Amino acid sequence: MPSGPVLLTMSTEGGATRFAPADPAAPQLRVDDLGATRGDGVFESIGVVGGNVQSLRHHLERFARSAAMLELPAPDLDAWAEAVRRAAAEHDPLPEVLVKLVLTRGVEGTGVPTGWVHAFPAADYSRERREGIDVLVLERAYPSDVTTRAPWLLQGAKTLSYALNTASLRHARARGAHDVLFVSSDGDVLEGPNSTVLAKFADRWATTPPELGLLDGTTQGRAFRLAAQRGERAEVTRLRLDELAGAEVVWLVSSGRQCAPVRSLDGVPRPWDPQLQAELLQHLLTVHD
Numbered sequence: 001m002p003s004g005p006v007l008l009t010m011s012t013e014g015g016a017t018r019f020a021p022a023d024p025a026a027p028q029l030r031v032d033d034l035g036a037t038r039g040d041g042v043f044e045s046i047g048v049v050g051g052n053v054q055s056l057r058h059h060l061e062r063f064a065r066s067a068a069m070l071e072l073p074a075p076d077l078d079a080w081a082e083a084v085r086r087a088a089a090e091h092d093p094l095p096e097v098l099v100k101l102v103l104t105r106g107v108e109g110t111g112v113p114t115g116w117v118h119a120f121p122a123a124d125y126s127r128e129r130r131e132g133i134d135v136l137v138l139e140r141a142y143p144s145d146v147t148t149r150a151p152w153l154l155q156g157a158k159t160l161s162y163a164l165n166t167a168s169l170r171h172a173r174a175r176g177a178h179d180v181l182f183v184s185s186d187g188d189v190l191e192g193p194n195s196t197v198l199a200k201f202a203d204r205w206a207t208t209p210p211e212l213g214l215l216d217g218t219t220q221g222r223a224f225r226l227a228a229q230r231g232e233r234a235e236v237t238r239l240r241l242d243e244l245a246g247a248e249v250v251w252l253v254s255s256g257r258q259c260a261p262v263r264s265l266d267g268v269p270r271p272w273d274p275q276l277q278a279e280l281l282q283h284l285l286t287v288h289d
Helices: 056-069 077-090 125-131 162-175 218-227 243-248 272-285
Strands: 006-011 020-021 041-049 094-105 112-119 133-139 179-183 194-200 205-209 233-238 251-255 260-267
Touching: 006 077, 041 056, 056 077, 056 094, 056 218, 077 094, 077 112, 077 125, 077 233, 094 179, 133 162, 162 179, 179 260, 194 218, 194 243, 205 218, 218 233, 218 251, 218 260, 251 272, 260 272
Parallel strands: 133 179, 133 260, 205 233
Antiparallel strands: 006 020, 006 112, 041 094, 094 112, 194 205, 194 251, 251 260
């Protein structure tokens, strides 16, 4: 029998944030909640490996930044952290679990936010980790300085408005690819629809800066620790698409998939090192903070 999910729902009566258990199989969200009708909310997905919550503080800080960008009420991070740990602990033991945090603007007109923490079994990414993925390059159609030119576009916030991201994945999969690498209209490497780009050049590991309107990668942050352990440099720097041709390995990394090496980019085969992939995956599965 598959393990069942765990759901904790938020209340803010008396100004204090509390979470209480709820039935994940029962209806919970009102049809006039702005999270459902307008995607007006933020979320985080946190990996739990062997019962250990990964990068919790980093995820919570990013959650708070996303909420601030949408001018949502500031989440009580201590209360959310406790709820994440509780959901992870109460889930049936599994090698990998995901915990999703959601905060919406709430039912229209009430001014009361809606929030919940949901723990559920992670998808099986073993094949992508073992065999690599085929990735399609798509233009995001924004320039690299979009966050300063148009901050109202909310680039860099992890919002519930995910229709464009899922549309890009459908587009890629219809063309035989597994995933997408976004580039800016002026040629900067950005990120995936739900992943961070990580590249290794000889003794240098690199990822793109959040200032380009990207999420600050939690999994990538843990990957940089492996670079340090190997005596190699780790840099947050702008990357051009043509630079990736000189990378020894390119990965898409995320909380659920951990790391998947890119074996082809726009149909062009790419090298990748199975031994290094195994080393990075083992590191990501065992380093949690």
